[in-house]
Amino acid sequence: MTRTHARLAAGVSLALATLIALAAAQGDTTPPAFDCAKISIGGASYDISSLKTSTITVQGEPKEEHPSTIRVDYMVNPCQAIPIPDGELKTHCKAGAWVCQDIKVIEDDKPKTLFLKTIAGSAPATDTTPARDVAPTVARTEGSNDKEDKTDLPWSLTLKGGNIDGRDQSAVINFVCDRSVTDAKQGLALDKYDNDVARFTWKSISACASMNIELPTSEGMSGFRVFLTVFGVLGFIYIVAGAAYNYKTYGARGLDLLPNLDFWRDFPSLVSDVVRSVWDSVTGRATSSRGYVSV
Helix, strand or coil: CCHHHHHHHHHHHHHHHHHHHHHHHHCCCCCCCCCCCCEEECCEEECCHHHCCCCEEECCCCEEECCEEEEEEEEECCCCCCCCCCCCHHHCCCCCEEEEEEEEEEECCEEEEEEEEEEEECECCCCCCCCECCCCEEEECCCHHHCCCHHHCCEEEEEEEEEECCEEEEEEEEEEECCCCCCCCCCEEEEEEECCEEEEEEEEHHHCCEECCCCCCHHHCCHHHHHHHHHHHHHHHHHHHHHHHHHHHHCCCHHHHCCCHHHHHHHHHHHHHHHHHHHHHHHCCCECCCCCECC
16 A cells, blocks of 8 residues: 555544544533523523522411411522531521422411421432432523513523422422512512422513524534534635645646645545455455465
C-alpha cells in the first residue's frame, strides 16, 4: 500500500471513530438537571431563582375535628429540596422533599405537628421501596395562549415523587405574572389538595417571562448531524483557504483553484484501492511479502 493509500485509510478510520463516538454520546439520554433560573416554554424564558432562597410556608384553614382543631400547612420550595436547619429535623419532612405537608393539631391556640408527609421530592431506594424522583416539568397553563401579552402567560410547574400510604403524590404550582408582587416570600396560596395532588397558585414578578429567540444547540441535534455540521464547516474552510492560496501563489483560475486537484481526481480510484485492500485482508487474500496473492 502506498503512503497516499495509508493516509487515506487513516483518515477513513478517524472519521468512523468520530461517528461512533458521537453516536455513543447521543445515546446518553440522561435529562439535564432542573435549573429554575433557566426555564424555557415556547420561546419565553423564566427565572424563578429568587424564590429559591427561602422555603415558603402556606397555612391551611383550621378545621374542627372533635375534640381538637386540625390545620394542614405546606412547606414549598420550587427550585430545590427544602433545607433542614440544624435541630429542626422533627419539624421538617425527610431530606429530599420539595413540598412537605405538615398536619398540625391546635391546642390552646398552639399548633403542634402530628405528621409530616412528603408530597413531592426525591428519595433513594430502600429495602421495601423503590427510588423516587421529583422530576420537575413545566408547561403552559391551558387556555393561556389566548392572551395578547405573551410575557404574562401563566405556566405551571409539576413536582412528583411523594408517597402516602402507597399512593403517589404530586404538586402543581401555577405561576401567574404579577409585577406588583416583588417579595419572594409573598404570593403563594394553596388552591386545594384533592386526589393526592396539592395545587398552588404563585403570583410573583418572577413568574413573568422575557421573550427570546431560541437557536438550535447541539443538545437538540443528533450525533450524526453534529458530525455533518463540523465536517461541512471544515470542508468549506479547506476549499476557501486552498483556493485563495492557489490564486495568490500560482495565479490559478477555474478548477485549478481547487486545492489538491490531482488528489481529488484520483480519489475514486484511491478509495477503490483501500476498499479492495481491506476486503483482501478480511477474506485472507492479502498479498504476501513477495507481492503475490495467496491461492
